[in-house]
Amino acid sequence: MLFNSAVFAFFFPVVFAAYWLLRRHGNSRVLLLLAASYVFYGAWDWRFLGLIAGSTLLDYLIGLGLGRTNAPRKRRALLGLSLVGNLGALAFFKYFGFFTVEAARLMRAVGIEPNLPTLEVLLPVGISFYTFQTLSYTIDIYRGQLAPEKNLARFALFVAFFPQLVAGPIVRARDFLPQIARAPVLTRSAFHSGLVLVFWGLTKKIVIADYLGRELVDPFWKEPGTFGGWMSVLGIWGYALQIYGDFSGYSDCAIGLARMLGFELVKNFDAPYVATTPRDFWRRWHISLSTWLRDYLYISLGGNRGGKFAMYRNLALTMLLGGLWHGASWMFVLWGAYQGALLIVDRLLDLREARSTALRWVQRLVMFQFVCFGWVLFRSATPEAAWAVLSSLAEPVGDPVVGRYVFLALAFGFALHLVPEALKERGRSVFRASPLFLQGVAYAVLLGLLLNAHSMAQPFIYFQF
Numbered sequence: 001m002l003f004n005s006a007v008f009a010f011f012f013p014v015v016f017a018a019y020w021l022l023r024r025h026g027n028s029r030v031l032l033l034l035a036a037s038y039v040f041y042g043a044w045d046w047r048f049l050g051l052i053a054g055s056t057l058l059d060y061l062i063g064l065g066l067g068r069t070n071a072p073r074k075r076r077a078l079l080g081l082s083l084v085g086n087l088g089a090l091a092f093f094k095y096f097g098f099f100t101v102e103a104a105r106l107m108r109a110v111g112i113e114p115n116l117p118t119l120e121v122l123l124p125v126g127i128s129f130y131t132f133q134t135l136s137y138t139i140d141i142y143r144g145q146l147a148p149e150k151n152l153a154r155f156a157l158f159v160a161f162f163p164q165l166v167a168g169p170i171v172r173a174r175d176f177l178p179q180i181a182r183a184p185v186l187t188r189s190a191f192h193s194g195l196v197l198v199f200w201g202l203t204k205k206i207v208i209a210d211y212l213g214r215e216l217v218d219p220f221w222k223e224p225g226t227f228g229g230w231m232s233v234l235g236i237w238g239y240a241l242q243i244y245g246d247f248s249g250y251s252d253c254a255i256g257l258a259r260m261l262g263f264e265l266v267k268n269f270d271a272p273y274v275a276t277t278p279r280d281f282w283r284r285w286h287i288s289l290s291t292w293l294r295d296y297l298y299i300s301l302g303g304n305r306g307g308k309f310a311m312y313r314n315l316a317l318t319m320l321l322g323g324l325w326h327g328a329s330w331m332f333v334l335w336g337a338y339q340g341a342l343l344i345v346d347r348l349l350d351l352r353e354a355r356s357t358a359l360r361w362v363q364r365l366v367m368f369q370f371v372c373f374g375w376v377l378f379r380s381a382t383p384e385a386a387w388a389v390l391s392s393l394a395e396p397v398g399d400p401v402v403g404r405y406v407f408l409a410l411a412f413g414f415a416l417h418l419v420p421e422a423l424k425e426r427g428r429s430v431f432r433a434s435p436l437f438l439q440g441v442a443y444a445v446l447l448g449l450l451l452n453a454h455s456m457a458q459p460f461i462y463f464q465f
Contacts, residue, residue: 001040001043001044002460003198003201003202003205003250003253003257003460004202004205004206007043011036011039011040012257015032015033015036016260016261018032019032019033019036019261020184020186023183023184023186023262024183026181026183027153029184030151030153030154030157030180031153033157033161033162033261034153034156034157034160036162037157037160037161037162037165038160040162040165041125041126041160041162041165041166044125044166045122045124045125048124048125051089051093051124051127052124052130052159052160053156055085055086055089055130055131055134055159056134056155056156056159056160057152058081058082058085058086058134059082059085059086059134059135059137059138059155059159060149060152060155060156062078062079062081062082062138063137063138063141063148063149063155064148064150065078066078066079066138066141066142066148067141067147067148075142078138078142079138079139079142082134082135082138083135086131086134086135087131087135089127089131090127090128090131093122093123093124093127094123094127094128094327094328095324095328097328098328098329099328125166126165126166126167128325128326129164129165129166129167129168129170130159130160130165132170132289132292132296133158133159133170133171133172133173134159135296136170136172136173136292136295136296137149137155137158137173139296140172140173140174145174146173146174149173149177154177154180154181155177157180158171158173158176158177158180161176161258161263163253163254163255163257163258163261163263163265164254164255164258164265167247167250167251167254167460168250168251168254168268168286168288168289169251169254169255169265169266169267169268169287169288170288170289170292171265171266171288172266175266176263179262179263179264184261184262184263185262186260186262189432190259190260190262191259191260192432193256193259193428193432194255194256194257194258194259194260195256195260196256196428196431197252197253197255197256197259198252198253198256198257198260200249200252200256201248201249201250201251201252201253201254201256202249202253203249204244204245204246204248204249204252204416205245205246205249205250205253205460207245207409207412208241208242208244208245208249208409208412208413209241209242209243209244209245209246209249209458209461210246210458211405211406211409212238212239212241212242212245212406212409212410212413213242213246213458214458215402215405215406215409216234216235216238216402216406217235217238217239217242217379219402220232220235220236220238220239220389221235221239221379221380221385221389224388224389224391224392225388225391225392225395227392227395228392228395228396229393229394229395229396231402232389232392232393232395233393234406234410235389235392236372236375236376236389237372237410238406238410239372239375239376239379240273240368240371240372240375241409241410241413241414242461243375243378243379243461244269244272244273244413245413246460246461247269247286247460247461248268248269249460250460251268251269255267255268266287266288267287268286268287268288269284269285269286269287270283270284270287271284271416271417271421272284272285272371272417273364273368273371273414273417274364274417274418275364275367275368275371276351276353276354276360276363276364276367277346277351277352277353277363277367278339278342278343278345278346278351278367278370279343279346279351280353280367281367281371282339282343289322289325293318293319293321293322294318297317297318297321297322298314298315298318301313301314301317301318302314308347311347312344312347315340315343315344315347316337316340316341316344317340318340319336319337319339319340319343320333320336320337320340321336322336322339323335323336323337323339324336326378329381330383331377331378331380331381331382331383331386332378334377334383335374335377335378338373338374338377339374342370342374373390376389376390
């Protein structure tokens with residue numbers, strides 16, 4: 001079920017109304033949201049409901065077990081069971097075919113004819129996200145940073161909460177479980193700001209991401225040789241804005257919908273293309289993933305302990321695995337290796353944000369080009385495809401056919417990064433203070449535009465991860 005679908009436009013108001021009618025009935029309220037979340041997830045493929053329910057039950061029981069014992073060996077065994085169960089399911093559904101193909105290729109290279117099993121395995125939507133959520137729960141209990149949740153329904157809702165289930169933000173149990181236990185309170189401010197975020201997210205998705213993908217990015221990546229010189233630059237920049245508009249648009253919708261239901265999710269994007277250094281970029285892009293990788297992978301590998309070489313090794317391994325998390329492709333691994341290299345160079349040179357405004361803008365422009373080079377690796381299916389895209393930059397200027405509003409969409413996407421947050425908040429405040437009639441007219445006009453564009457709307461990019 002897509003946020004940008006007519007089905008969801010009917011689904012959410014029904015859930016919203018029923019939820020707030022039950023706001024004083026704790027268990028009923030939780031069970032309603034849990035049932036709605038399973039309906040939402042089952043709309044993709046009902047067969048995978050058993051998988052998410054199984055993952056939920058596994059970590060719920062492991063959490064209880066960790067809470068009952070202080071014996072180090074038993075605790076390690078329980079944590080190991082959680083890791084094997086969750087990562088095993090992720091590896092099977094997401095990477096089985098990839099590793100089988102690569103193993104067969106390696107065997108042929110050494111003269112062995114492979115006889116390996118082949119399976120057509122469907123990828124359950126959102127498995128990478130909810131797997132990381134449940135792992136953070138058991139790891140936090142193991143580390144003594146969280147008490148186990150004894151209410152199964154509450155824990156199941158933490159895993160399956162539909163606004164952020166399939167593409168994040170990745171939430172932590174210590175942040176979300178207390179919100180489930182509290183009686184929700186809906187204020188006019190929270191409802192309004194949530195609604196604004198939903199419309200804003202859909203606008204970024206449909207107006208920026210879908211339009212640029214359809215009119216610029218897809219044609220460019222299909223035949224990069226027909227785009228020469230500066231038009232190739234626009235094709236690469238277009239993908240940077242497409243993936244930002246698509247993914248941050250989903251996060252805005254998720255945060256807004258959750259807020260309308262009385263929950264507060266973590267911020268996932270913060271104008272990433274004004275970053276001045278690689279570290280600054282990862283403080284701004286997919287924040288819930290970058291902090292997860294830092295807290296549960298980088299630190300577990302040793303973090304900064306053990307000297308500079310160990311730190312560089314841990315950075316490289318963290319970003320390699322972070323790249324592989326995105327999908328079963330060597331290009332994602334290459335992208336992760338590239339991001340790791342940037343972070344290592346950042347620390348080697350001890351890069352800092354310049355004090356001068358002019359120099360800061362130079363840093364931002366340079367950093368944006370490094371990010372865009374990474375997006376070429378990320379978007380391309382093969383090294384040959386990536387090379388074709390990069391080679392097109394040296395081609396004579398072609399005469400590609402692009403949509404007449406492409407430049408407006410590009411300008412809109414960049415403007416989102418350049419407008420100061422204080423000015424954005426001032427605009428939101430003025431809108432909230434305007435008469436309800438004018439607000440209603442504005443929402444009606446925007447809804448009409450979004451519905452008009454719905455026939456060309458595309459699934460969110462991060463659903464494939």
